Structures are given as C-alpha cells and as structure tokens.
Amino acid sequence: MAREVYAMAERITAEEIREIRKKLRLTQAVFAELVNVSKKTVERWESGGAEVTGPVVTLIRMLQAYPEFEQRMRIPDKVYPLRLWYMYRNEACTLLDVDERRQKVRIYNYTDDLLFRAFGRTEHPTYQQYEEFMESRCFPRSRDKMKLQLAELGVPFYDTLLIIEKTEGRMADDEFWIRIER
Numbered sequence: 001m002a003r004e005v006y007a008m009a010e011r012i013t014a015e016e017i018r019e020i021r022k023k024l025r026l027t028q029a030v031f032a033e034l035v036n037v038s039k040k041t042v043e044r045w046e047s048g049g050a051e052v053t054g055p056v057v058t059l060i061r062m063l064q065a066y067p068e069f070e071q072r073m074r075i076p077d078k079v080y081p082l083r084l085w086y087m088y089r090n091e092a093c094t095l096l097d098v099d100e101r102r103q104k105v106r107i108y109n110y111t112d113d114l115l116f117r118a119f120g121r122t123e124h125p126t127y128q129q130y131e132e133f134m135e136s137r138c139f140p141r142s143r144d145k146m147k148l149q150l151a152e153l154g155v156p157f158y159d160t161l162l163i164i165e166k167t168e169g170r171m172a173d174d175e176f177w178i179r180i181e182r
Helices: 014-023 028-035 039-047 055-065 068-073 127-136 146-153 160-167
Strands: 082-088 091-099 104-109 176-181
Touching (some): 014 039, 028 039, 028 055, 055 068, 104 127, 127 160, 146 160
Antiparallel strands (some): 082 091, 082 176
C-alpha cells in the first residue's frame, strides 16, 4: 500500500510567523493562546534565526490560508450574567450567554455539524427554546419518583439549571455535557 504524502511545509521562518501574527492583528500573547504555546515561545520564534518545525508549522500554514478561522474560534466577551458551554467530549460545540432576568439568549457555534449544535440550525434561539434545551438535558419533570432523584442530587425542587449544575447535563446515551460559568 502506498504511503500518503502531503504538500506540507516542514519549517517556517521567524518572519513568516511575525507576518501571519500581524495579519491576524494579534499580540504575541494572544497568538500564543491561539497556537497553544507560551508567549515566551512566540517571542523566541520571532526573534530567533532558526526555523521552527513541528506540528505548529501546519497550524500556522492553515492560519495563513484561512485567516478567518481565528475569528471563528475566538471566544467573545461575556454579554450576560450566565455562560454555558455545550460540549461534546472535550470539544466546545455551542457557547450560550444567558440573562435569565431579562430572558435573553445569545449563542456562538463552534462547529458546522448541526447535530452537534445546541440549537441545530437555529442561530438566534428564543428564551423558550433555551428553556426547552435545558430541560432536554435533564431527566423529565414527569419522571416516576422524581422527588427522590431530586433529593439524591441535593436539589430542593425541579430547576433545570440546578440539576445541570449537579449532573453537567450528562445523559446516559450520549457524550454531550454542559459546563456552567457564572
């Protein structure tokens, strides 16, 4: 069987790294976060005469070809008091910013796969759709012996957010879960 070969550069120069970072309008610290290295490493890359090798070369070449990827993966500032991350395994699928008092929801999708998005095709969910989503990540309100299950979780009444804080919204048959930030 023939070995697969790719037209990928094995090295990148300090100047090329500096150019792509500046093209993306990123500081060294932010660029370091994007490529998952320390700021000192980026400083060393940009000031050193030696070419950089390794997996980061492929990532930087992809950023050169698709600079919009950086904006697409950027985490926006929190706009509402509650932030939820809808996750699949360790991958962020949808970020939800929620204002429960004013019943506002804003989402950011980090995947194109509609099956992995919290709201599928819906880009601007209503607060009611958010409530339905949250309930879908909990056991049903009509569950037999629900009060016993709530007591086991230490939750005084059926509240989806309280339940998800305890269970992470994990369901028996899937690998999706929710991380909550207040």
